Amino acid sequence: MNTLIAVIVIFGLLVFIHEWGHLVFAKRAGILCREFAIGFGPKIFSFKKGETIYTIRLLPLGGFVRMAGEDPEMVQIKPGYEIGLLFNQAGKVSRMIINNKSKHTDIKVIQVEKIDLEHDLFVQGYIEDGEELVTYKIDEKAEYVYDEQATQIAPYNRQFGSKTVGQRAMAIFAGPLMNFVLAVFVLMAYAMVAGMPVDEAVVGDVTEDGVAIEAGLESGDRILSIDGENVQTWEEMTMIIQEHPNETLQFEVERDGEQFDVAMTTQERMGPEEEEQGVIGVTAPMEKSISGSILFGFTQTYEFTVLIIEALGMLVTGQFSLDHLAGPVGIYNYTGEVAAMGILVLFQWAAILSVNLGIINLLPLPALDGGRLIFIGLEAIRGKPIDPQKEGIVHFVGFALLMLLMLVVTWNDINKFFL
The missing domain is CATH 2.30.42.10 (PDZ domain)
Structure with missing residues (x-):
């Protein structure tokens, strides 16, 4: 039980601070962040604050920040659709009811002729009698409602792709960066308690x-x-x-x-x-000293970084085999051993894992933050973005290979610790 609690706390903190980095810098750039999630799969718990839904999901394998423009919209309104409109005090459309319109008595129903939810923000269509063509401006924070679930629209200026290369790169790099920052603060706290x-x-x-x-x-x-x-x-x-x-x-x-x-x-x-x-x-x-603890936090984080990079280099050159890698099962087992040594040792272990997570995410591999930074860098060199479909395929293949690697490493962990 102590091991399970330690794993949940440590990994929850590492994933939270990583995704929080993405969230903060994406919002600073003006990107609409639809969801901040810890875990994958079905939702266990969620609440909405501002424009973002915060969720905890079933599978504790990481997390994500869903930024507008990175994926196609879940619902698309096309010409010929009949939708219900609600208006704000300024006379602009504030809500578009896609289905279940009978549940809303105060809506104006139109048959869509033209609609633009990204640039000019308007909807044009025929009212219920089918004769009068009307045009309405859409509020930039309007929502569309499908199956009684409201989703805020994403004008182009709120999408990931509309931002500068620097803003997008920072939004991606901020995740791993926060893992290094966390390691510094954890090691500073360790030094203040245990001394240096x-x-x-x-x-x-x-x-x-x-x-x-x-x-x-x-x-x-x-x-x-x-x-x-x-x-x-x-x-x-x-x-x-x-x-x-x-x-x-x-x-x-x-x-x-x-x-x-x-x-x-x-x-x-x-x-x-x-x-x-x-x-x-x-x-x-x-x-024990405050200045010494601050210095200790930075120097130890640097030393951990060098050691992990050296180990990765040895893995690439064949000096280490895949048997030396630890997956979720191995890390769970090691965390239990560390937890038995006391809270101070657990602090150091958390810092090592945080640095490791930061470095792994910066590797130039598809589906990782480092891979996404490579595509942004190529865009900066070429002066135009890579075809989103081609980039999506590369990331998908990379993600599949990473999942395969995780399965292999997990199987090695099971053989090592249980068989």
């Missing part, structure tokens, strides 16, 4: 199962030298210890201005590359 490691050869804490506590080391002890080799930083100290697993080392220690020597036989553990490393059971010293 200080690169000094000083004992922070002594673990209960290490040789350091048996040798009498205490928090705050400064290591001056190891086997006669002077050390000043935490990195210098740990490198010497790690290079000598199961060996006895002579430590020169300073405590409260007094110096003394102590011998310790290092313990052994496996390093990240399956090599033997020496440890003595001490942690790095920590400090």
Whole structure:
């Protein structure tokens, strides 16, 4: 249950902040955003605020912001249709009733002759007796109603395609950008609570199962030298210890201005590359400061970014196989393990996942934000947009391949963790 809660909270936050980035910058550009969704599939919960419907959907596989002009309109009004009109105080059409007109007694019914919902915003048609041709202006925020569901029209100046290359690129780039921003703030919060490691050869804490506590080391002890080799930083100290697993080392220690020597036989553990490393059971010293926490948030986010990009490079060059990738099942399992280590470790894990989501979405692959940015960039170079139908086909094929990859990775996760 704790794992499930942790996964829902973390992934809900990552998807929310990503889609919120798209939403905010799209609205700033004047794009009509019809829906802000967390998840895919059937709606579980929804409410409308302003022009946008906010929904939570059944399948927790991501989210989306539905911007006007990206997809064809669900309902199209064509010549010959009979529609009912409602007017606002300015005399403009505020609602167009497509069907179930009998439920509305205060409408004016016309048979459509011409209609323009994108540029000139008017409807022309014959009133019920079929003889008088009338023309009405349509309000730019008018709605059409189909099956009693109201949808706001999208004049061309409110559509995604009407905006400048820069505005559209920013609306797309803002999603991944917000994931990096989230990682910075999460790591800043972590540093403010837990402190930041200080690169000094000083004992922070002594673990209960290490040789350091048996040798009498205490928090705050400064290591001056190891086997006669002077050390000043935490990195210098740990490198010497790690290079000598199961060996006895002579430590020169300073405590409260007094110096003394102590011998310790290092313990052994496996390093990240399956090599033997020496440890003595001490942690790095920590400090807390607002300025340091801010710096820590940015530097750690940068380091996580570099590590993930390097790992992706190794995957492309074949140094990593698909077996090293984790899908939803693997991430769920790892999140459970991290959650068991405590809230602070979970903070770091959330930051790593946020950076990972930002980087993955920026890859120049169809159906991802990076792929969409490539098409916008090509438009900027060519001076005209790519054929929307061709672009749509590319994104569809890319999406299908991504789903196939997810199935393969998920199957690998199931074999790894359950079979």
